[in-house]
Amino acid sequence: MSVALPKPLAISVSVMLEGWTDDSAPGIGPMGNPLKPGVLDLQARSWAEYGPKAGAWRLLDILHKLEVRSVFYVSGILAERYPDLMKAIVGAGHAVAAHGWGQNIIPSYQTAAEEAHDLQRCVKAIEQSTGRSPPGWLSPRCTPSDRTSALLAKSGFDWHADFFDQDLPRRHSTPDGMITAVPFTMEVNDMPLYVRYGAEPEAFTRTFERIAGNWPRLGLPQGCLDITVHAHVFGRPFGAIEFMNCLEAVQRYDEWAWLTDHQTLAGLCKAG
Template identity: 40%
Template sequence: MSLETEHNEVLAPPGYRWPGGSRLAVTFLVAYEGWSDGKAPGIGPMGNPLPAGTVDTNALSWGNYGARRGIWRILKVLEKLDLHASIMVCGVLAERHPETIRAIAAGGHEIIAHSYAMDVLPVLLDERQERENIKRTTDLIESACGVRPIGWISPRLTPSANTGRLLAQAGYIWHGDTLADDLPSLARYGRDALVNIPFTMEVNDLPLAMRYGNPPSQMVDVFRTTLDALKRQEDETGKVDVTIHAHAFGRPAGIWTYEAIANIAKSEPDVFLGLRHEIATHFKSLFTPDASNSASPVRMGKHSPSANT
């Protein structure tokens, strides 16, 4: 399936900087994830898959930790750090545990829609199903906490060819379903527009610790070396996403890494520490209503290196 749908994509202009004029940015994300009835996480602590059609109750129990303990521990640490995070929320958790969504909103954190459930992947849905999934997820989150999300990240960052257009039509401002760049871009679908904010996977508990078996300390090391490398690249604008899952590093063995990384980032004087919706609003403000007047639009998949410096 090609993702080259009918739209123009405007890349970041030369010399682009993050809000406040910073060259470097660090965003803190939390994945608060749930699964539909009868479904379980594809990754679990045991690793070995069960026969097809068998619900992995071990992985399901592991995944349920996020709503029971993990999200509360994370919110407590964020409050201690005086740090706001961008938190991905599945609609099913707004349905089952609305009190957790209210606590997230009350803490001043950004709520990012993360599909109805982790097993509801946009790439597996037809256009009607995907439109219904976006509406269902959005409505459940808004009903739980009174805040309508304006940002979306699909499960496993796997959109369909229609996702961007459908999100823009539904009133979303940004989405993060891309690994294809370092900097934001603006996708225009007729009269609708959507900011694409790339996701970085290097400092993420699930691949580092669960998939590849590294100790939690590795996450701190990767963050420190990545940030140091970006600081040396004085001509480039860069960003690091720090992501933990409520059911993974929301546990005592992993949560300390989030706190350690936050303290490192907060000690850097010239790094933007903020939320993704702030990046989206800032980026969109760079363009006039006719974005092509401010920067040269290019088709999806065509990239201008000059836009990265």
């Protein structure tokens, strides 16, 4: 059963705060050309570390200035290493959801025991740094295993965002109980647009406005759209400016669109 939205287009704001284990680095970085297999890319590691050290703080400032609430999807390894940042995120009124232990650890590659272990240490790190259990989950690379939803339901999570097959949140049955499946859209996301496809920063807002501005032409269906930035990518000045532009653009479509976040959508779905 899907949720009925207050307005046709729900626009969720999410910040990805991602970390890698010490023996790994992002597979995609600004240099473009990957190093030889077996060589640790220290440039990519340093690039990624901008997220917790500078980018997340800038994005927090923007969200505060525009009075926008977001979900921060956080790697457990960063929750453990940057407790002051975690406290600042929660103190500003944002939700901290789980994004795996490290970005190089993909659930679909793991055994059941490995996945359960990494999920629990991610939860523990977030609990210890924020004082709260993470209510939601998004897998590294958005790629769960065939048992992830059941493991999350069993562990007490409210929502799971590794879903791309429908337009609205819905209750999802697993062998270990129910969980809310929150759809995650990739169209307004700095990682594919800027890093993978090489688009200029302005493509972020253009893509958003193409969708939101033309929503009435589609018949004003009920649906979800994500505005997603990574702290180590659009947390930098060139991207933060565009993130701000995009959030401000939402006001032009407030007749049929509204700003929200995955936690709010999951709550509406569960209540309905």
